[in-house]
Amino acid sequence: MEKKILYKPSCSLPSPLTCLSMDLQGKRVACGTKDAKIILVSLKTGKPLRTIKGHRNMVSAAAFVENGKRLISSSWDRTTRIWNGANEAQENRILKHESEVKALAVDSESSKGAAGARDGEVKIFSIGSLKCIRNLRAHRLDISGLAFTSDGSKLVTASWDGSARLWDLGSYDPIRTLARQKERIRSM
Incomplete structure (x- = not known):
């Protein structure tokens, strides 16, 4: 049986990945990083589309919602945040936790x-x-x-x-x- 690599990034990412989430359309993957960023990568080209900044510590989990219209992320900065899927701007909503968030x-x-x-x-x-x-x-x-x-x-x-x-x-x-x-x- 021949093994195929379904996805190999054609870019090198600046920080180790900590989590991944693919949108339901299979067009983008959100890559959470150890340095508190979320990098959106095109699955078609393998290239980064945008970098989302806002967390202050490692991103531990991410999930696309509402057919990719929004992205939710959690972090070791003790927050869960929501981002607009069209422009990746953080919406003015933050859910605060008492300790580091590890699952979503x-x-x-x-x-x-x-x-x-x-x-x-x-x-x-x-x-x-x-x-x-x-x-x-x-x-x-x-x-x-x-x-x-x-x-x-x-x-x-x-x-x-x-x-x-x-x-x-x-x-x-x-x-x-x-x-x-x-x-x-x-x-x-």
Whole structure:
């Protein structure tokens, strides 16, 4: 079986990559960097389109929403930010966290997001306003992964404490623990 490289950047990036997110159209990828930037790269040409600046520490997660009209990013600067997808300008909305943000998820309708931090807390927020809807004290240690169910009614959280939990987003109560182990869950 022949191996093919689907994407090889034709540019060298100035800082190590920390996260990637591709838009739904498959035209752009947002590359979060260790030096607090987001570099938008064309998948057609492999060349950078723009560099987004605004975070003050490593970008840990990014997600395109609303068919690429907006981009959400989280960072070790303890913020989640939203950017206009057309001009990549930061919208005047910042969600602040108590510790470094390590994971980000968006529901399929692009109406709700979840950002998980190093202190084990998950903030559920409205994508339209970037206002916090609910804080979940989800785990004892770092949140390493988040995922919404397809209908947006539940959220799975994973943590360095070795557990993964399923949450009901109507009551914001845990439904069950899906995994419990001694080793960290590093991603989801």
